[in-house]
Amino acid sequence: MAGRQRRVSIRSVNVTVEMAKDKAYKQLYSELVSWIRKATAKAEVTGALSHEEGAFEIHCEGRVIFSKLARHGFPVLNEVAQVVRCISESKPWEEITKINRAKCRCGHEDCMCGISIMVTKATCPCECDGECPGA
Numbered sequence: 001m002a003g004r005q006r007r008v009s010i011r012s013v014n015v016t017v018e019m020a021k022d023k024a025y026k027q028l029y030s031e032l033v034s035w036i037r038k039a040t041a042k043a044e045v046t047g048a049l050s051h052e053e054g055a056f057e058i059h060c061e062g063r064v065i066f067s068k069l070a071r072h073g074f075p076v077l078n079e080v081a082q083v084v085r086c087i088s089e090s091k092p093w094e095e096i097t098k099i100n101r102a103k104c105r106c107g108h109e110d111c112m113c114g115i116s117i118m119v120t121k122a123t124c125p126c127e128c129d130g131e132c133p134g135a
């Protein structure tokens, strides 16, 4: 009998991201989608507008992976992608509680300095209004 290879069975999973309506959130979302695609072949990612200001709420298979409204900051996108991968491989995972600190350290929870490679200082939704210190 031919040697059997141990394979990880990958199931398809649904990821939804409810986000605030600002353009920057949409850009961050598209970055997140590419991280998830790199990590998992079988993830279906859907974005939806949230009525809540500052929302960036990520669910997978109906469970919360990360909530910006609860954590007051953005996640590390690659960490989100790794959690989605764990779920698709039926491995244990936990909700992400760590937040990604903005490079400029202005302290605003909406600041995307250094968090998104696509969001520029001018479109960063943070209260510094394009004047983040040291960004």
Ligand SMILES: [Zn+2]
Pocket (backbone or CB within 6 Å): 102, 104, 105, 106, 111, 112, 113, 124, 126, 128, 132, 133, 135
């Ligand atoms: Zn900033």
Ligand SMILES: [Zn+2]
Pocket (backbone or CB within 6 Å): 104, 106, 107, 108, 111, 126, 127, 128, 129, 131, 132, 133
């Ligand atoms: Zn700022």
